[in-house]
Amino acid sequence: MSNLVQALNSARVRGWLYQGLFLACALAVAWYLVSNTLTNLANRGVATGFGFLNREAGFEIGESFLAYAASDTYLKALAVGLLNTLAVSAAAVVLASVLGVLIGVARLSSNWMVGRFAAVYVETIRNVPLLLQLVVWYTIMNRLPSPREALEPLPHVFLSNRGMKFPVLAEHPGHGWALLALIAGIAAAVALVRYGRRHRETTGKPFPTVPLAIAAVILPPVAAFIATGAPLAFDLPVLAGFNFEGGGAVTPEFTALLIGLSVYTAGFIAEIVRSGILAVPQGQTEAGLALGLSPVQILRLVILPQALRVIVPPLTSQYLNLTKNSSLAVAIGYPDLVSVTNTSANQTGQVVEAVSMMMAVYLVISLCIAGFMNWYNRRVALVTR
Amino acid sequence: MSKDTPTTPSTLPAAGWAASYEEEPSQASAPPQPNGVTALKPFGWAKDNLFNTPLNTALSVACLAILWFAVPPIVGWVLLNASWSGSSEACREAAGACWSIIVVKHRLIFFGTYPYDEQWRPFLACALFVAMLGVSGVRALWRPWLAGAWALVLGAMGVLMWGGVFGLTYVANDKWGGLPITLMLSVFSITLAFPLSILLALGRQSSLPAIRSFCIGFIELMRGVPLVSVLFMASVMFPLFLPEGVTVDKLLRALAGLTLFTAAYLAEAVRGGLQAIPRGQYEAADALGLSYWQKTALIILPQALRIVIPPIVNQFISCFKDTSLVTIVGLYDLLTAATVATTDPEWRPYFAEVYVFAGLMFWIFCFSMSRYSQWLERLANRYTRR
Numbered sequence: 191m192s193n194l195v196q197a198l199n200s201a202r203v204r205g206w207l208y209q210g211l212f213l214a215c216a217l218a219v220a221w222y223l224v225s226n227t228l229t230n231l232a233n234r235g236v237a238t239g240f241g242f243l244n245r246e247a248g249f250e251i252g253e254s255f256l257a258y259a260a261s262d263t264y265l266k267a268l269a270v271g272l273l274n275t276l277a278v279s280a281a282a283v284v285l286a287s288v289l290g291v292l293i294g295v296a297r298l299s300s301n302w303m304v305g306r307f308a309a310v311y312v313e314t315i316r317n318v319p320l321l322l323q324l325v326v327w328y329t330i331m332n333r334l335p336s337p338r339e340a341l342e343p344l345p346h347v348f349l350s351n352r353g354m355k356f357p358v359l360a361e362h363p364g365h366g367w368a369l370l371a372l373i374a375g376i377a378a379a380v381a382l383v384r385y386g387r388r389h390r391e392t393t394g395k396p397f398p399t400v401p402l403a404i405a406a407v408i409l410p411p412v413a414a415f416i417a418t419g420a421p422l423a424f425d426l427p428v429l430a431g432f433n434f435e436g437g438g439a440v441t442p443e444f445t446a447l448l449i450g451l452s453v454y455t456a457g458f459i460a461e462i463v464r465s466g467i468l469a470v471p472q473g474q475t476e477a478g479l480a481l482g483l484s485p486v487q488i489l490r491l492v493i494l495p496q497a498l499r500v501i502v503p504p505l506t507s508q509y510l511n512l513t514k515n516s517s518l519a520v521a522i523g524y525p526d527l528v529s530v531t532n533t534s535a536n537q538t539g540q541v542v543e544a545v546s547m548m549m550a551v552y553l554v555i556s557l558c559i560a561g562f563m564n565w566y567n568r569r570v571a572l573v574t575r
Numbered sequence: 576m577s578k579d580t581p582t583t584p585s586t587l588p589a590a591g592w593a594a595s596y597e598e599e600p601s602q603a604s605a606p607p608q609p610n611g612v613t614a615l616k617p618f619g620w621a622k623d624n625l626f627n628t629p630l631n632t633a634l635s636v637a638c639l640a641i642l643w644f645a646v647p648p649i650v651g652w653v654l655l656n657a658s659w660s661g662s663s664e665a666c667r668e669a670a671g672a673c674w675s676i677i678v679v680k681h682r683l684i685f686f687g688t689y690p691y692d693e694q695w696r697p698f699l700a701c702a703l704f705v706a707m708l709g710v711s712g713v714r715a716l717w718r719p720w721l722a723g724a725w726a727l728v729l730g731a732m733g734v735l736m737w738g739g740v741f742g743l744t745y746v747a748n749d750k751w752g753g754l755p756i757t758l759m760l761s762v763f764s765i766t767l768a769f770p771l772s773i774l775l776a777l778g779r780q781s782s783l784p785a786i787r788s789f790c791i792g793f794i795e796l797m798r799g800v801p802l803v804s805v806l807f808m809a810s811v812m813f814p815l816f817l818p819e820g821v822t823v824d825k826l827l828r829a830l831a832g833l834t835l836f837t838a839a840y841l842a843e844a845v846r847g848g849l850q851a852i853p854r855g856q857y858e859a860a861d862a863l864g865l866s867y868w869q870k871t872a873l874i875i876l877p878q879a880l881r882i883v884i885p886p887i888v889n890q891f892i893s894c895f896k897d898t899s900l901v902t903i904v905g906l907y908d909l910l911t912a913a914t915v916a917t918t919d920p921e922w923r924p925y926f927a928e929v930y931v932f933a934g935l936m937f938w939i940f941c942f943s944m945s946r947y948s949q950w951l952e953r954l955a956n957r958y959t960r961r
Contacts, residue, residue, distance in 0.1 A: 209785035223816045301631045302624040303638040317941035319896040517801035549800045556799035
């Protein structure tokens with residue numbers, strides 16, 4: 191008896207006891223839910239398992255980066271949805287970053303009026319739900335004039351209720367070579383940056399990294415472009431009948447989603463950039479000046495490394511939010527992963543499988559980005575005692 | 576959907592990189608302090624702040640040009656040329672905004688499909704609710720009776736909305752819509768999520784591996800997926816989990832989804848507070864011989880929760896905006912009601928007015944909450960500033 195009391199008073203034994211109880215409860219609840227679900231599915235005559243993925247989907251998808259037809263499988267339909275999600279997210283990440291950095295810097299501007307403009311933007315955009323903004327952008331896209339009366343904001347760029355049409359470079363083998371040269375140039379620039387840093391750290395002498403790296407990125411593709419005869423023919427969109435032919439095109443759904451996500455996320459990125467820049471004390475700039483560094487060197491070697499340490503983690507989480515927010519596409523009819531999953535679930539009735547797959551995919555994307563962030567944090571973390 | 580913010584990375588290691596709504600107390604964007612005599616005159620101020628360098632002059636001129644070209648049309652559209660009452664024909668002739676659509680449709684936008692003659696009831700409920708929110712914002716009134724008052728107000732709201740007693744006709748909650756849905760979903764989900772989030776945050780810090788991994792798993796799962804998928808799960812999968820014949824209302828299911836989602840984000844905010852408490856506090860509590868729950872309730876949580884008030888208010892703002900997503904699973908919130916109002920063929924051209932109005936509603940609530948959060952932060956820092 192006294193042994194039992196003694197054992198119960200031991201934190202370790204009680205810990206095991208609590209955990210055992212907790213696990214037993216969790217398992218009981220899980221078993222109860224699963225058995226209910228199985229019963230319900232059996233009663234409704236719904237199949238279980240992932241066999242449906244190989245069946246014919248039978249629905250069309252408005253836009254796709256893969257060749258897709260209604261006769262393809264559900265698996266392929268979901269892949270198309272995933273690619274659409276990634277495409278719109280990637281494009282919006284770039285746009286939102288550019289816009290966000292501009293507005294963040296503008297808000298810190300010594301010009302009072304510019305600062306106020308940026309503040310009004312941030313306070314307006316962040317305090318109105320994204321879904322409402324998306325609906326507004328989509329409504330605007332849909333109420334644009336028909337292709338016959340399309341707006342032409344830039345020469346040969348047409349905005350109509352069928353989406354945006356713009357000129358693209360006509361295909362030419364020279365472009366392939368230029369692209370290859372660009373990739374080679376980027377690789378060379380990365381090598382140069384690494385060499386430059388090592389050179390600076392070992393010898394203490396400055397190394398003209400930035401001009402050399404820029405040259406390494408720009409010169410090879412330009413050279414390849416000129417060497418292949420500078421093929422600059424454009425494929426222009428031309429009105430033919432009731433719609434445009436030729437040129438590149440994006441749908442109204444894609445445009446609305448892209449604009450909505452970028453404009454919304456830029457408001458948050460702007461605040462992150464602002465707080466990152468404010469986080470570097472004025473003394474750092476002064477110390478850099480005292481060391482005789484040039485303003486550009488101070489920015490590159492003193493301010494940016496410290497500001498980025500504050501900026502990058504929340505920035506990554508904004509990118510992650512943007513990717514997750516792209517799921518609001520379902521509200522305006524852009525065929526993203528959520529929308530395709532929803533259609534598949536409605537058609538097959540296999541809700542559990544479809545929704546779990548969708549959640550798993552988003553979870554994998556999140557974990558990848560979180561993994562990158564942890565790696566980056568470890569790399570730039572302030573090393574203290 | 577997390578709008579986390581980063582103001583204090585060093586004190587909040589976990590949620591530290593989370594970004595915030597608060598402005599820096601230093602008010603970086605405010606005009607610099609007047610220096611010298613020039614600042615006393617408006618022209619001197621303009622010279623110092625708008626035209627001090629060539630670049631700034633160019634920027635100022637550009638801004639003025641934007642104002643010059645943008646303000647007159649906007650003012651014209653919003654005020655001067657707007658049509659304030661009357662039929663859609665009057666609007667077609669007016670060059671500006673057609674605010675008559677708001678006059679005609681405001682009951683639909685605010686109260687959705689609630690029976691027209693009974694709409695004073697949701698109005699009264701919302702008014703009570705907003706008044707109660709205002710009262711709860713006053714620091715001096717944070718007393719135990721406030722909880723009782725809330726219980727009373729929520730009870731009154733329930734009676735008003737459902738009816739069925741005191742001679743009020745019964746209104747099923749699938750008839751509810753508009754602003755009451757938005758307000759109730761956000762407040763109930765955050766109130767229910769709050770205790771849950773404290774448990775999750777404590778569980779995540781627990782030394783018991785089974786509990787810790789369960790909490791980490793739940794938090795990361797919820798934070799890793801979009802709210803839309805959680806709402807889909809709540810609306811489509813949840814009925815499958817229940818035994819035969821048991822059904823749960825659509826509104827309650829959406830509320831459950833929102834609550835779980837919000838709890839995960841709140842838990843991370845609370846964890847930031849827990850981690851910001853110095854180790855010595857934990858050790859001192861242990862040395863006093865307090866049990867785990869005594870230590871948590873008497874020493875740790877009172878200090879941790881004070882730190883995390885601003886992130887919690889930010890989460891409240893997020894949650895308020897996120898309630899608009901329930902329109903995707905077919906609930907009739909403010910946004911749905913606004914969209915429905917724009918689909919009337921007679922008023923179809925005037926969508927902008929309706930969305931501006933709905934946006935303004937959301938904006939007023941969110942903006943005042945974010946200002947309130949800044950005030951709270953200053954209040955919390957009042958005695959700690961050196």
